[in-house]
Amino acid sequence: KVTEHIDNAKGKTLFSIEIIPPSKGSNSIGDLLSGIEPMMELNPPFIDVTYHREEYLIKDMPDGGQKEVRTRKRPGTVGICSAIMHKFDVDAVPHVLCGGFNKEDTEDLLFDLSYLGIDNVMALRGDIAKPFNVFKPKKGGHQYASQLISQIKDINAGKYLYEELESETHPDFCIGGAAYPEKHYEAQSMDIDFENLKRKVDAGMDYIVTQMFFNNQKYFDFVNKCRANGINIPIIPGLKVLATKRQLEILPELFFCDMPEDLRKGVAAAKDNAGAREVGVEWCVQQCKELKEYGVPALHFYTMSKSNTTLAVAKEVF
Numbered sequence: 001k002v003t004e005h006i007d008n009a010k011g012k013t014l015f016s017i018e019i020i021p022p023s024k025g026s027n028s029i030g031d032l033l034s035g036i037e038p039m040m041e042l043n044p045p046f047i048d049v050t051y052h053r054e055e056y057l058i059k060d061m062p063d064g065g066q067k068e069v070r071t072r073k074r075p076g077t078v079g080i081c082s083a084i085m086h087k088f089d090v091d092a093v094p095h096v097l098c099g100g101f102n103k104e105d106t107e108d109l110l111f112d113l114s115y116l117g118i119d120n121v122m123a124l125r126g127d128i129a130k131p132f133n134v135f136k137p138k139k140g141g142h143q144y145a146s147q148l149i150s151q152i153k154d155i156n157a158g159k160y161l162y163e164e165l166e167s168e169t170h171p172d173f174c175i176g177g178a179a180y181p182e183k184h185y186e187a188q189s190m191d192i193d194f195e196n197l198k199r200k201v202d203a204g205m206d207y208i209v210t211q212m213f214f215n216n217q218k219y220f221d222f223v224n225k226c227r228a229n230g231i232n233i234p235i236i237p238g239l240k241v242l243a244t245k246r247q248l249e250i251l252p253e254l255f256f257c258d259m260p261e262d263l264r265k266g267v268a269a270a271k272d273n274a275g276a277r278e279v280g281v282e283w284c285v286q287q288c289k290e291l292k293e294y295g296v297p298a299l300h301f302y303t304m305s306k307s308n309t310t311l312a313v314a315k316e317v318f
């Protein structure tokens with residue numbers, strides 16, 4: 001379990017990563033595994049594998065009707081988790097979503113994960129599917145991650161949708177969840193978002209992974225607020241190494257994170273992407289050193305399934 005890895009490290013900061021299943025027809029599982037293999041030299045005790053929904057334009061409807069956009073889940077998360085556990089002997093943390101799943105689908109997925117020997121899940125609402133501008137759960141599914149966490153806790157207690165078993169042999173997942181030191185973009189205020197985070201903790205979340213941030217003070221303030229309000233579970237900082245000039249604009253748009261002025265200036269002054277990457281790596285090295293000094297449980301890198309930039313940073317820090 002992620003929390004056991006943290007406890008066993010006895011205050012030493014762990015190195016961990018998040019990877020993304022390839023979209024169909026792009027990389028093979030072999031490419032994915034060889035892409036991340038160089039990072040294994042840093043011994044990540046766990047690897048997160050994201051889950052996604054994609055939309056498709058169906059041009060020829062079988063019933064001859066109008067073309068329409070449909071969203072469906074991107075396959076790969078479960079299979080990739082199993083593959084990395086076998087190839088690298090590390091724990092896999094599949095992301096499980098509210099979006100696209102009803103409660104029965106969720107229960108079935110969790111049993112499949114448990115049969116594969118997976119003991120950790122990251123419970124998330126999921127991004128809004130592109131054709132919509134508000135989150136729409138599948139009929140019979142969850143609206144919020146806190147409800148998904150409650151369902152996982154029920155399964156951990158042997159309480160399933162249509163039966164309650166006394167047996168001791170039921171899954172026992174360690175449950176991670178997301179938090180946003182700079183506020184989730186839909187929340188009206190930091191305080192409302194924080195109240196909603198507390199619902200997830202009360203529902204049984206075991207640890208937090210934060211959205212990416214480029215200003216450590218945002219993380220420190222967030223941790224202080226959590227501790228002052230009785231949230232005492234591990235808070236793992238999520239980190240992204242800025243690697244291109246375009247990411248200076250795109251990352252704040254996609255992830256609603258502030259770009260410090262010095263980082264902006266450094267990247268703007270770089271003459272090309274290679275120069276921007278150098279600035280991004282150096283920035284992240286400094287962030288990581290400070291976070292490590294502060295005693296964070298792990299430095300968790302959003303790698304996009306590529307090793308280069310993450311390794312460039314991690315080798316300076318670990």
Ligand code: FAD
Binds near residue numbers: 125
């Ligand atoms: P929630 O905790 O449910 O919060 C969503 C919004 O609802 C927030 O604004 C919150 O304040 C509000 N809210 C919560 N509870 C209530 C309530 N009871 N009443 C009213 N408002 C409420 N997306 C993917 O699609 N796939 C992934 O694999 C993935 N991995 C991620 C990993 C991390 C570490 C992070 C930080 C994000 C990830 N995301 C992923 C993105 C995530 O799905 C989105 O940010 C999503 O918009 C919110 O998910 P959540 O689990 O934080 O939602």
